[in-house]
Amino acid sequence: MKGIILSISCLLWLNIAGAQVNEEDLIKNVVNNAYVEGIQNSGSIEDIRKGFHPSFNMLRFMENDVKPYAIEEWIAAIEKRKAEAKPDSKPIRTEAKFLYVDVTGTAATVKLELYREGKKTFTDYIVLYKFTEGWRIVSKTYYRHP
Template sequence: MKNSIKLLAIFGLIAVSLFSFIPKGSDTTLEEEAVKMVVLESYINGAFNELDAEAMENGFHKDFAIYSAKGEEISKYPIADWVAGVKKRKANGYDPADEKNIWKHNFASVDVTGGAAQVKVELTNQGKHVFTDYLSLLKFESGWKIVAKVYHRH
């Protein structure tokens, strides 16, 4: 009986030691990875590298828009127009292997709080930093969706 208690105590200590290696906030880390995956599949690959309109439609909310300053006004480019442009470009002989069509990315920051997220992503093309994009995401019952973008063109 004493050996059984000692054995249980040893296993208990081992379990506590193993769980101490799990990073604190691992739920946040999992959500950050889920957000990055949506951005990678729908935005980086969908809108840029692969011109995959279906991936865009899956990862962007139907009310998504790109917002930019135009004088003192806000210009709004809706997702439906962007998807139509992607489909047209792909139909017109888009070559994903062409160097000018290869976009590299860097996740400069990913910030998740509950069901809201903000991603800062830097896009380079042919070795030049072209865009710094700020993507806002919300978590819906169906998962994370990109809902808005503002950006800086370098």
Template structure:
């Protein structure tokens, strides 16, 4: 009888601890929402859908760069050059009604640890998966900022 009672107690403890783990609130939920909003405003809409260079400059840290391989070296594309190019494109040939200017996105993952975060976001254009981007963010006194990007073009 004692043996059965121990088994039942063990099952109850395991079930309770499993339930507690499942119901544990996401401590980083608020940070994830802030990060999503920043990326939607500064990146998805700033760099792609609305071509809003000012939103880019607010959401990206001034030392931000896109890092990509160039042979065995690393190529760096700074935010100033990118945002200036976005502003120029909007001034020259941007038509918001043109479907090629409509980018869809999917947040594949958002990982937050303290004041650091990593976001994997997939961008689609005209129904095709074009980019998988990895955005690194840091939280400063003024809030979250995007500090680096590496990507894969499909």
């Protein structure tokens, strides 16, 4: 009897652990497609809109104050940068290193480092919620490395 209970407990634990890993993969996918490729590497505006919630704000620490930056402002800046880019210019790619993904129910946080030309440029803290349509980024803070 103890063996059966132990076996069932192990199976339940593995199922829960597997579900958690799957959620982490889904979250990494959203962050990679919408933020790393979409925002940082001037990718698809459609992917950005799909991964970011309309109420998203990046909270920037500037001059000893916090200044919000809405997703629509960020998208407008990306569109402007794309329009002003020279046709023969090759942008520098941003690479991401995921440090952790923490999930509790329908809330998650991601910590990642961004690199350009091998140099660490930012450490980001991204907050997501799981909506009926899936995980979406709702907030971000960061540290810009010197």
